[in-house]
């Protein structure tokens with residue numbers, strides 16, 4: 001949901017975050033271990049013997065021996081150290097991905113001290129790897145997450161759990177929110193949050209001299225995303241879009257911001273050996289402090305709902321409700337598991353959605369002709385001023401294309417990580433079980449072979465010409481693929497489709513003169529490197 005262990009502000013921060021964290025971990029370890037102790041999870045001799053036994057047919061039908069990791073190209077540990085520590089590589093992960101792919105090809109290895117990460121940047125190889133996954137795919141190092149949970153006696157949620165624990169929780173949640181029709185029932189709740197988003201835009205723009213500009217739209221979309229996901233997860237409103245935000249909500253936002261702002265330091269939380277913590281305590285302390293805040297908030301809301309349910313039962317009333325009520329009533333998960341899952345889902349569901357909305361509105365502002373095309377589709381399909389519901393979205397292919405195209409150009413998780421659970425042959429290389437893989441989604445989505453004129457913003461590239469036309473491909477899988485893909489995908493899509501439809505209906509969105517060209521940077525997630533300021537001018541209906 002990117003996990004460098006630090007799902008920092010963004011849960012997904014964590015997906016990418018984890019990889020970074022791993023990288024850092026390996027770099028730190030490299031200072032203690034000699035290069036001679038490097039291992040790929042099995043001895044090189046055994047690996048070579050295995051590879052020799054494996055023969056694959058080439059295109060011409062001639063049998064070719066499988067190569068070993070030794071034969072795989074890639075940057076050296078030293079150049080990685082320079083890249084990340086000297087040249088601030090942590091904020092340029094996506095660019096480094098592009099540079100390395102261009103230099104070493106679509107499959108290459110990177111060493112981080114004793115560990116090895118194999119990066120896969122070819123669409124078909126990514127598909128091969130993901131299609132070969134077992135029933136409980138393993139995410140890369142989540143040790144610090146687990147350590148925190150063990151220390152505080154908390155359970156793991158979907159993001160941090162593995163194996164049987166993960167399977168059990170996933171099978172419960174999958175039945176509740178994985179299909180568009182499961183989340184369509186939340187359409188009215190989300191639309192109420194959209195009402196408040198629109199009101200907020202109108203208030204914020206009056207605070208600027210031109211009466212049109214909203215400064216730093218991500219701040220607004222952060223609050224919208226948090227309010228929206230909480231309306232579904234907690235079945236209550238938090239007041240994020242109010243003038244005065246309630247204190248407990250403000251504390252939670254503080255905890256989220258702490259995770260995000262201390263992204264780099266919290267990466268050290270798991271990377272620094274435990275014995276060094278008394279000497280360098282800050283990273284681990286901040287990491288725990290942020291998690292304490294996130295869990296505290298979930299406990300308040302889950303407990304509130306639980307006691308309301310108990311009261312209703314005592315009064316002999318029928319208990320009705322949404323996602324949380326279902327989880328609490330059916331007891332398919334323990335209370336601790338419910339706490340952990342809503343905490344992790346809220347973390348995963350805020351920045352991911354808000355960054356995507358920020359990029360989407362920025363792209364619309366920069367491409368007024370595309371904006372007009374989408375506006376025309378929306379007005380023709382819905383009629384002027386009609387509020388769209390989840391059921392209307394299938395009739396708005398350009399709105400769906402807008403979200404897909406935004407996530408292709410700015411995949412919030414520019415890469416994803418896995419630990420291989422079997423020996424694999426990928427791209428002609430033998431990859432032993434237990435190897436860490438990095439799937440380079442940013443590269444594949446910017447590859448002209450997968451998307452012609454890949455740098456162009458063209459939401460209509462996602463429109464099917466007929467029912468046989470397949471526009472989906474593994475070049476852009478911003479929510480992942482398969483059994484371990486994003487569980488919140490349909491929730492995120494609902495929130496984004498309904499918000500964008502309404503914003504486009506109501507306003508012409510333009511770039512404010514205060515905003516220059518905004519580039520992406522990685523901060524766990526792929527996010528704007530500078531505030532995006534946009535003008536929202538009323539459309540005449």
Ligand code: HEM
Pocket residue numbers: 001002012015139158159170229344345346348349350352353356407412413416478479480481483484485486487488489491492
């Ligand atoms: C634009 C919005 C979002 C994007 C692009 C996104 C993307 C992702 C990706 C790429 C993963 C990792 C998948 C994998 O490892 O194969 C993931 C996992 C996850 N996401 Fe999302 N996500 C978004 C919104 C949300 C929302 C709104 C929620 C919760 C309501 C959520 C909850 C999760 C959870 C719990 C996981 C872990 C799933 C598991 O391991 O079983 N995400 N997300």
